[in-house]
Amino acid sequence: MARFKLLLTKLDEIQNHDDFRVVWFSSDNNFPHELAHFVDYLEKYESFETCDNYVKEFQSERMIILVLIELFEYLSYFNSLLQIQSIYIVQRNLQNMEYEKQKYSKLVNIFTDERTLIERLRHDILLTYRHDLRITxxxxxxxxxxxxxxxxxxxxxxxxxxxxxxxxxxxxxxxxxxxxxxxxxxxxxxxxxxxxxxxxxxxxxxxxxxxxxxxxxxxxxxxxxxxxxxxxxxxxxxxxxxxxxxxxxxxxxxxxxxxxxxxxxxxxxxxxxxxxxxxxxxxxxxxxxxxxxxxxxxxxxxxxxxxxxxxxxxxxxxxxxxxxxxxxxxxxxxxxxxxxxxxxxxxxxxxxxxxxxxxxxxxxxxxxxxxxxxxxxxxxxxxxxxFMDGIKEQLASITCWDHFVMKTDDLILFKKYYKILIGKKFSWKDIMTNVTGIHFYYLFSIFGDYEKVIEYYRELLHDEKFVDDQLRILLIILIGYNYFHVFEFDNALFHYDIALSSLDDNHILRGEIYIHIGDVWRTRDNVETALSYYKKALEIVMSRDVDNRDVARLCRKIFDIYLEQNNYEDAVIYQEQADTIDENYRQRSEFDIETSLKYFQNQLDNQSGHSQFQRANTLYSMGQCFMKKNDYSQALKLLLQAKELFENHLPSHDEFEYIFSTLFLNIALVYALLKDNFHALIMLKKASDIFMIFNTD
Structure with missing residues (x-):
């Protein structure tokens, strides 16, 4: 977890501001008063052992400027240490000394008196601060x-x-x-x-x-x-x-x-x-x-x-x-x-x-x-x-939570179906490197413009380089999903049927497509047909190892239809099933935001025996509810409280990526919705840093 904790380093800790230290190594315990010029970054030693131990404490982040007083015999040893940047020597008697300077790459010079050395050292330190920088x-x-x-x-x-x-x-x-x-x-x-x-x-x-x-x-x-x-x-x-x-x-x-x-x-x-x-x-x-x-x-x-x-x-x-x-x-x-x-x-x-x-x-x-x-x-x-204009336009174009969901649904579905079809997790690194052949930067720029997205997906289907049959099925489903959002229901059903015909009868993705088909018929107010597809989907997902949250959401859909039909006996069965599943997750599958908020507030009021980590989870959930209500100021307040608690009570390694990356993305979105683009960019960077670290380890 050490690398991840660095991302969360608080600024109430000293940041190791000095880029180097001057180490004055003299065996005679005689330190000139002119050394007061270096008091901020000076260390004085009289023995080789203590000096050597101090130097070796540092990694490459620090640079040691070493001064040897009448100790030329140690030059070769210290010249080989990575921690040493440069070496200055005072050797008053040079008459019998023989050495080849080119052998000692870090030796600046040998001086005959300390005052001359100190003047040179002062000059070099000033220039070092101003010039000897790593170029990133x-x-x-x-x-x-x-x-x-x-x-x-x-x-x-x-x-x-x-x-x-x-x-x-x-x-x-x-x-x-x-x-x-x-x-x-x-x-x-x-x-x-x-x-x-x-x-x-x-x-x-x-x-x-x-x-x-x-x-x-x-x-x-x-x-x-x-x-x-x-x-x-x-x-x-x-x-x-x-x-x-x-x-x-x-x-x-x-x-x-x-x-x-x-x-x-x-x-x-x-x-x-x-x-x-x-x-x-x-x-x-x-x-x-x-x-x-x-x-x-x-x-x-x-x-x-x-x-x-x-x-x-x-x-x-x-x-x-x-x-x-x-x-x-x-x-x-x-x-x-x-x-x-x-x-x-x-x-x-x-x-x-x-x-x-x-x-x-x-x-x-x-x-x-x-x-x-x-x-x-x-x-x-x-x-x-x-590029800056494009970023500003994208941030400005997100006017509410629903609009953002429209702009990200395709990516969420792509990641989910990619794992089902290909058999491996689709990561942030895959997005950054266009490993699938899809330009996600461009795709995100047009999310929400369903007709443009459909056009782009169709171009990919006709791309000879894009020949993977599994990815073709995925794109066909997404084309149907986008047709659904522009109310072209026949086109949506047509593409869902094509995708179904390409899958085995027992393929788990059939359950996902049945849910989409059920949504079409639900929107058309044909609740009986919608209910039949939802139940077919539930039968498939219940028989497979799937995310229980998907089961809970599906149960909510069935519950809503039974409630609309005044079939309370069957409705309560699916409601209780969804409630039981929801107990294990931060965000509830409940469609009614006010009901969810009351549930989370009740948790918050009765968490005296719960951990700070659990409290952070509840605040996170409430923040997401207020996002859905378009109350972004209250959402930001709660999400920032959750962030502070999470940072002080770090989750386990397995939970770290999911919690922090999604939390930072949510905070970034709220800042964007509040038209604070600068802080939105900062939070996006933190989220991407976490994604990239976990996907390059």
Whole structure:
């Protein structure tokens, strides 16, 4: 469960804000007073054993900067440790020392006095905070203007989704910046609750940070840069939102500067970067394609400055970025921020998160250095805007619960019938990878437009590549189901009959089709024929290993007909059967919402001996009832209460995916119905993260 708990990490826990630690290893217990400059991230050791144990406590997430005082003999050992990023040595007597520097990839230099080392260390730490970042990228095949969204692959769709999130993050005309600032300050104070020096900086930021000086705060050696970029690199949505205040200010400031600087000449900029071999190979294999950088990225006009950051690293790259054709890229602004920087001589150009580049070439310059040529792209802006418009349209088009059910019924039935026909579970991963040959992104975009859905299903039936007989049966049933919703009942019955003729007499799917046929006759007010088909369906499903909830719903249908016929004796038999089954499930099969709400409220009022997990389940059920009533504010209140209880009382491994993925989807839907697209996107991302984790394990 450890990986899943990470998804639910609360922000009242310290987020390990420091990206590295300085470890000062000296055997003489003599520590210079200048080390006070590093008090926030300094550890001092006098013995090899204690120093070694400390270093090995860390995994790759931290970077250790090691200082050895008159302990050259340990250089080879520490150079081999993954936790060590760089090594500085003071060795006052160098006359009898012989060594080959190229053998020690992490050795920065050997100094003859501590003061010189400390000055170099201070300089390098500042630059490390600002430059030595892992580049998180998403590869994207080039999208042609004439392509539709239904042609996007998984990587492309994910990238565009991330772009949509970033757009909503920084573009909200009704946002309360004072509230955002308060949230950020509280989080920063929590992060540095035991660090008075940093707490003083946070207080100063709260009092003095403005739109005009936000870049000054970002470029200085402080908590702002460290926490913002850590959140971006980890793709922690909740943490990113905590720093939304400063992210919005940075975006607007870079946008303003980029407009002012359009005529300035800095067509090529450079970035020196330590890069893992896997990341390098990924870039090599995607020459000609596009990548998106998901953090704010600092570059320099001066190539020599960039090269200074890869001195002595195992694999160093120089990104040579051509920006000449993208100077008006307002979606991903970039600008010269030298006037705000503490080191103005760098000629620093800062790119806002999400910038998209084409990989032109990846070439080896020498043993440990590679040159990667990129071009900043404008050509994806149109597609990104098109995608964002599509997402907005889809969210806006869901006007009520019933409309959403119409838009998702096909997917629910597809997953259910796919398992029956093919014999295996149809997963979220299958949807993301189009494993069935169906473009679900496109299909979801037209759900609710039954005629378009029928047309698409018919095209699939005539597709020579779509030759699986089982999938053909499934599509024929869905075509009939969509004809039913446009009141073309004869066409619906025609397709149901075709599907029945393709199945064995004892096939379990016949029961499902009988239910659909019964629904047609029920809608036509031919209750006797409907009742006969419902009973035939019940006979089949009762003899098979099926979800009892389906049995309960079917019993409710039969109960309703008997009740309408005033046949109370038979009606109560099916009602009691459904009630007994419902006791084992969160959501009742009861069609009457008010009856369900009374039942759940009674459970809530009499749960003194029940667990918090059971209480969460009841709140979840009530939230879904209020969704069906179109009371979305009350639904959201209850669902969020359920979410908090579930997070504090985690379900078992087997229940985790179902509970959290569906809960987040329900919350996302309520936010969409309340026209809060930003929070709807966040909840959709959390749901998809859980789906993908469970389907890649």
């Amino acid at each position: 990228s998403s590869c994207l095949d080039e999208i042609k203007t004439e392509q539709s969204l239904m042609s996007l692959n998984t990587h492309s769709y994910t990238l565009l989704w991330n772009q949509t999130f970033m757009h909503h993050l920084v573009n909200d005309p009704d946002i309360d910046m004072n509230r955002l600032k308060k949230n950020m300050i509280e989080q920063c104070q929590l992060e540095y609750s035991n660090d008075q020096v940093e707490l003083n900086k946070i207080k100063e930021f709260d009092e003095k940070c403005t739109y005009d000086n936000v870049l000054y705060w970002y470029t200085k050696d402080s908590f702002v840069y460290r926490l913002v970029n850590k959140a971006f690199r980890k793709r922690n949505i909740d943490l990113i939102c905590k720093f939304r205040y400063v992210i919005i200010l940075l975006y607007k400031k870079l946008k303003e500067l980029s407009i002012k600087q359009q005529k300035e000449n800095y067509s090529t900029v450079y970035r020196g970067q330590k890069l893992g071999r896997n990341d390098l190979e990924k870039l090599q294999s995607n020459v000609g394609h596009l990548i998106s950088i998901n953090t704010l990225m600092s570059t320099s006009r001066d190539e020599n400055i960039a090269r200074g950051f890869i001195f002595g690293v195992e694999v160093g790259v120089i990104f040579e970025i051509n920006t000449i054709s993208a100077s008006d890229n307002i979606l991903h602004p970039f600008a010269d921020i030298s006037q705000f920087s503490l080191i103005r001589s760098e000629g620093e150009i800062l790119f806002f998160a999400g910038a998209v580049f084409r990989i032109n070439s990846v070439q080896k310059e020498k043993d440990f250095t590679w040159i990667i040529k990129l071009t900043l792209c404008n050509e994806t802006v149109e597609q990104i805007e098109q």
